[in-house]
Amino acid sequence: MGPQAEYFDLLGKGQFRIQRCDDCTAAVFYPRTHCPNCGGPLGWFAPEGSGVVYSATTVRRKPEAGGDYNVALVDLSEGVRLMTQIVGCDPGEVRIGMPVRFSGVGPAGDTVLYRPEDQQ
């Protein structure tokens, strides 16, 4: 199984994992076979959970289709950036620079969810 397929396999089991280089310890995302910095081997780990919104967009949907939702790029404390959905607040309230915390994997098993840091 390639690293991308492995990532989605883990996500489908509710496990959000990114990679770290065994040699230079750099965190790596998106999933790859070798470290982009030094070519070293990579292993999976669970991110610590905090991040900051880098950019955010509201995707408009009709209410009967589930209503508007947010798509954001989040910079994790590990130093990697990934596309997520911010939940727990109105999509239009998501701001660049907002501290967020990992909230789980979406019901379809293919989306990583974060919520504002000050939300329970």
Ligand SMILES: [Zn+2]
């Ligand atoms: Zn490396």
